[in-house]
Amino acid sequence: MRTSPAIARIRAARRMLNLRRGLSMASRWGATAAAVSAPAACAAILAGWTAPPLAATLAFAAGTAGFLAGFALSVRGRYRDRHAALWLDRGLADDGLFSAALACLERARLGAPGPRDAWLAARADSAVPASAGLRVPARYLTRPLAALGASFLLCAAALAVPPATAGERGASPADRAAGTVPLGSEAGETVEELLAKAAESPSPEDLARSLFPDQPELADLLADALRDGRLADAEKILEKAELARTDLRREEGQGIGAPGAQSLHERLQEAVREQGGSSTGSDETRTERGEEGGSGDQKSAQTGEQDAAPMEAPDGAGAQAPGDGAAAGTGGSGGTGSGTGGQDGNGGDSGIESPGGLSDPSSGDKSKGGGASGSGSGVSRDWGPIDPSATGGDLGIRPLDGGAYFELLLPEDGSGMTDLQRVIASSRSAEEAIARLSLPAEYEEAIRAYFTLLNRDAAAAAGP
Amino acid sequence: MKTETDTSMEGLLELVAAARREMARAVVGQEEMIDLVLAAILCEGHVLLEGVPGIGKTLIATSAAGCLSLDYGRIQFTPDLMPSDVLGASMLEDRGGQYGLRFEKGPVFANLVLADEINRASPKTQSALLEAMQERAVTVRGDTMALPRPFIVLATQNPLEMEGTYPLPEAQIDRFLFKAIVGHPGLEDLVRIVGLTVGAPRTPARPVVSREGVAALQEAVRGVELPPAMVEYAARTVMLTQGDRPEAPQAVRDFCRYGAGPRGAQALVLAAKAAALLDGRFHAGMKDLERFLLPALRHRVSVNFEGQSQGVLPEDLVKAAAAAARTAVGPDAALGPEKAKA
Numbered sequence: 001m002r003t004s005p006a007i008a009r010i011r012a013a014r015r016m017l018n019l020r021r022g023l024s025m026a027s028r029w030g031a032t033a034a035a036v037s038a039p040a041a042c043a044a045i046l047a048g049w050t051a052p053p054l055a056a057t058l059a060f061a062a063g064t065a066g067f068l069a070g071f072a073l074s075v076r077g078r079y080r081d082r083h084a085a086l087w088l089d090r091g092l093a094d095d096g097l098f099s100a101a102l103a104c105l106e107r108a109r110l111g112a113p114g115p116r117d118a119w120l121a122a123r124a125d126s127a128v129p130a131s132a133g134l135r136v137p138a139r140y141l142t143r144p145l146a147a148l149g150a151s152f153l154l155c156a157a158a159l160a161v162p163p164a165t166a167g168e169r170g171a172s173p174a175d176r177a178a179g180t181v182p183l184g185s186e187a188g189e190t191v192e193e194l195l196a197k198a199a200e201s202p203s204p205e206d207l208a209r210s211l212f213p214d215q216p217e218l219a220d221l222l223a224d225a226l227r228d229g230r231l232a233d234a235e236k237i238l239e240k241a242e243l244a245r246t247d248l249r250r251e252e253g254q255g256i257g258a259p260g261a262q263s264l265h266e267r268l269q270e271a272v273r274e275q276g277g278s279s280t281g282s283d284e285t286r287t288e289r290g291e292e293g294g295s296g297d298q299k300s301a302q303t304g305e306q307d308a309a310p311m312e313a314p315d316g317a318g319a320q321a322p323g324d325g326a327a328a329g330t331g332g333s334g335g336t337g338s339g340t341g342g343q344d345g346n347g348g349d350s351g352i353e354s355p356g357g358l359s360d361p362s363s364g365d366k367s368k369g370g371g372a373s374g375s376g377s378g379v380s381r382d383w384g385p386i387d388p389s390a391t392g393g394d395l396g397i398r399p400l401d402g403g404a405y406f407e408l409l410l411p412e413d414g415s416g417m418t419d420l421q422r423v424i425a426s427s428r429s430a431e432e433a434i435a436r437l438s439l440p441a442e443y444e445e446a447i448r449a450y451f452t453l454l455n456r457d458a459a460a461a462a463g464p
Numbered sequence: 465m466k467t468e469t470d471t472s473m474e475g476l477l478e479l480v481a482a483a484r485r486e487m488a489r490a491v492v493g494q495e496e497m498i499d500l501v502l503a504a505i506l507c508e509g510h511v512l513l514e515g516v517p518g519i520g521k522t523l524i525a526t527s528a529a530g531c532l533s534l535d536y537g538r539i540q541f542t543p544d545l546m547p548s549d550v551l552g553a554s555m556l557e558d559r560g561g562q563y564g565l566r567f568e569k570g571p572v573f574a575n576l577v578l579a580d581e582i583n584r585a586s587p588k589t590q591s592a593l594l595e596a597m598q599e600r601a602v603t604v605r606g607d608t609m610a611l612p613r614p615f616i617v618l619a620t621q622n623p624l625e626m627e628g629t630y631p632l633p634e635a636q637i638d639r640f641l642f643k644a645i646v647g648h649p650g651l652e653d654l655v656r657i658v659g660l661t662v663g664a665p666r667t668p669a670r671p672v673v674s675r676e677g678v679a680a681l682q683e684a685v686r687g688v689e690l691p692p693a694m695v696e697y698a699a700r701t702v703m704l705t706q707g708d709r710p711e712a713p714q715a716v717r718d719f720c721r722y723g724a725g726p727r728g729a730q731a732l733v734l735a736a737k738a739a740a741l742l743d744g745r746f747h748a749g750m751k752d753l754e755r756f757l758l759p760a761l762r763h764r765v766s767v768n769f770e771g772q773s774q775g776v777l778p779e780d781l782v783k784a785a786a787a788a789a790r791t792a793v794g795p796d797a798a799l800g801p802e803k804a805k806a
Contacts, residue, residue, distance in 0.1 A: 017799060021796070021799065083794060084795075085691065087794065095747060095749030096689070096690070096694060096747045096750070096752075097749075099689075099693065099694070099749070100691060103691060114689075116689070120747055123747075134803065135802060136799050136801060137800045137801075
């Protein structure tokens, strides 16, 4: 049977219907997928899990995948000729004329034409011109397409989302909104406050300027290295400067061991000692540990605990820091500060020394002046397991009490280390441990400030 | 009446149109009822007419028989009516000194039988007629006699005065192609009825279609093209009248005691074809299916007690099922089509 105009019209209608339906379904699926993935991408960017371009690309990809999936589904359930014939019949209200013509075609294809097939086909052909004006409502396609466009714009908006800072990664949305990141649930002190306290201490710039008063470029380099915690670089700078000075002395005819040939390391220690002494007086070193007025020999306290010197007290009580010579060497788990004098004003510093126990710097025994056993009531925080191999070659850190405390592990020959070396090594270990733990930037700054103070105290304690 | 029946397509359509005209002339008003009876005759199906007395049921039957050249028989059902009064009886006959039995055909041996107030007869008599309706044959004393073709029964029942009646069992009601509710005529029709009937005696319906013509029309009805999607719609509608189907509408699931069966689907499709032919077409569509939807299905759906207490009618359930089936047929309704603006 020849393809009559009615049959051709039915097939054209079928193709048009399938295309419209496919585009509509694809748009709906694509819009849904993009609408779901765009907020997820924004959330991932804000959480710092991924960069905006990658997140936006993934959101676009999800939308595109949804589009293709919708189109594929529409192909699975695509309309047949009989559906298109019904669509035409519905539009023309012709009581099934096109459907009847299609049935006639089927019968002819099967070799069993009916007596009235030709008559019906002729009637259907005559109705073809009237069907030319039939169309699918525009809203059937425009609405899904508009939704798709809006969803893709949402994906594009992910590019404008600012990536999370290191501090925001660990902060709650409310804290991020407020711009403050508390260091503990019960801290009561924000990072800004702690940094302000840290800023009161001698800065690396001061130290560097004291070492290189007439070489500001070198001082800046050293300050940057100290500020960034690149102690190895700082040491290299010092060594180079020392070598240069040695060469200069040699050219000037002075011996290396001549009087006044003080090494830069020594000068650094001296500068630290001087600045530390000027800022806190004689009892300065106890304050940062949460010990109050410990006027004794803290050097002996430190060196007496070589094997297991507690580095930080999460509870902020300065538990591990011996505050008094009399109590020195009483064990690695807690100093028995019995110092006199009240320096409780510096008790806040002790909060810097432990991310886990910073929550309540004023808690604990430090305010009692007696430093009784260094116990505290800070809230411990689970920092997870720490890989000792990540803590550097010289020293190690291992968690105690489920992460509530950190223990500094000294090498076998740690007794031969100077205070400055020990502090530098421990600070490097701490830096690496902190880096491995992916602490928020604000925490890192706070800890770095703590080690700056510790460095100063250690240099002062080492003595000339 | 033409002696030769024009069986061409145009000739068949002309026969249908002539029958409708003559019926409309003989019966004032009740156009829908006329088409229903003509459709039943074209489908060779039986009709159960339900309505109060005096609204033209008998006139429709006699007029249909008259214009279609059909033999007409009438049986007034009463409680003491016996099956032999319907089917016929064997009579003792003297054949020259020898006696034999001769079967005397009953009123059922006619082309168009009006079974008036069928629910007043006993179930035994009802069953005799209903068996003849189904088999289109009568068996008496072991002898089976075919009924004349076409054989159509127009049964009436009075919804009032139900005392002393024997309602037809559902299984037997299912054998009727249509169940029509005949209502009172409207004001305009009533005025015409009065004006035409109280004056000069009216001319009864003239035969405009021969019996061969009726047979040709019955054959043509079965040749009307009904798209497969429409057949699916009819079948789906019937399925959705069954309350135990999870896809059935809520009203059907709640209030249906039993739904339509295969006979319902057959009746719906055949009625749609007849409706298309009555409309002068050899192709049927959704409109034709829905034209006789209620007459074809209302007596095949039963409402449970809860539904009856809430005033739910079988027609409500049929409409709900058809509405649910309609959404599953054809392209998505959102696809239109709509007419393009000029």
